[in-house]
Amino acid sequence: MGNPKQKWTSEEEEALRAGVAKHGTGKWKNIQKDPEFNHFLYSRSNIDLKDKWRNMSVSANGQGPREKSRTPKPKVNTDSPATPLPIAQAPGSSALVVVDPASTDVLMDDSSQCVLDGKTTSKYNAMIYEALSTLKDPNGSDISAIVSFIEKRHEVPQNFRRLLGSRLRRLVAQEKLEKGPIPKPKEIRPRLSQVNSYLGGTLEEAAVAAAYKVAEAENKSFVAAEAVKEAERVAKMAEEADAFLQLAKEIYDKFGGFI
DNA sequence: ACTTGGGGTATGT
DNA sequence: ACATACCCCAAGT
Structure with a gap:
């Protein structure tokens, strides 16, 4: 109704x-x-x-389909924020x-073996952000520093450096990272304002929303440097939002010169 | 005022 | 039919 x-x-x-x-x-x-x-x-x-x-x-x-009559709750639940x-x-x-x-x-x-692609990607992104935000190298951390940082903290495959290299290139290409200073959410917003001023139409909302999400998510991954679980989740979020942002950018590239 | 469990209805296989 | 997803109600605190 x-x-x-x-x-x-x-x-x-x-x-x-x-x-x-x-x-x-x-x-x-x-x-x-x-x-x-x-x-x-x-x-x-x-x-x-x-x-x-x-x-x-x-x-x-x-x-565990909707059991009602089963497992009447053996535990009374300690009611701690861990859930x-x-x-x-x-x-x-x-x-x-x-x-x-x-x-x-x-x-x-359950789904571990096949579809790990997206998940590992997110995980690596999270690791990269974690490394960068912890190292805080004002001139930008070079790849060796990042690799050694991550190796100390995580188990990584042998070819990890290679993976990381391509991963970093990709992030830079997507302008989620920069060579040089550590990435800041602020870098993204001004870019969007360009898109906005040119399009100013229906896409504006979507673009702004996407940019905001990327900014927020990336910003969060700085704070979450200690909580890796959170960082993983956030990285996934960032990636989803980033897809949207990419779309907006493509549109800008196509029509930006005319409108 | 909130949480919680039960239940109802729509929708997908 | 069954399972799932979303929504609502009423009781307990």
């Missing part, structure tokens, strides 16, 4: 995940009110968040100890 049913967008889901990661399960109202997530969740109620979380948890779980995330949250969640190939499989085992 009143509601045509509003499907949850991936942005909303991400916001919800992030919110739960920060506030813990059950603090739905807090998450909804949090200015950091309210931009994505303003149209959802705390109850909606709860329901969505339930659904996500159910489908992310291997096969049964539907996707992530590694065994030793709090520390910097991460990613050794043996333990990671616990979270993404």
Whole structure:
């Protein structure tokens, strides 16, 4: 009747995940009110968040269809901000100890072997941002420094340096990174204003939204240098948004000279 | 005022 | 039919 049913967008889901990661399960109202997530969740109620979380948890779980009569909850739940995330949250969640190939499989085992492409890419991006933001080399960190930093912190394949090299080139090509000073979200916004002034039309909204998301996501990955899990998630977010931004740029390249 | 569990309806296989 | 996704209600705190 009143509601045509509003499907949850991936942005909303991400916001919800992030919110739960920060506030813990059950603090739905807090998450909804949090200015950091309210931009994505303003149209959802705390109850909606709860329901969505339930659904996500159910489908992310291997096969636990909606059991009602089963498992009447053996645990009373210690109610700590650490929660049964539907996707992530590694065994030793709090520390910097991460990613050794043996333990990671616990979270993404089901789809691990085939489609790793996108996921590893995101992971590498996250590592790069982590390295850059930690090293904070004003002249820009050279590749050796980045490699050695990451090697100290993560298990990486033998050809990692090669991978990293192409990865970096790509990021620079996409202007998500610069050679020289560390990347700043601010670098992106002025660019967009060009697009805006030329197009000024329907795409403006999309472009601004995309740019804002990229900026926000990248900005976050600085803060999240210590929380690698978060960084991974954020990197994925950035990549999604970046696709949008690319589109906007292409359009600008085509029509920018005329309009 | 919020959280929580149950349930209802639409939609996809 | 069954499972899933979204929404709503009523009870408990």
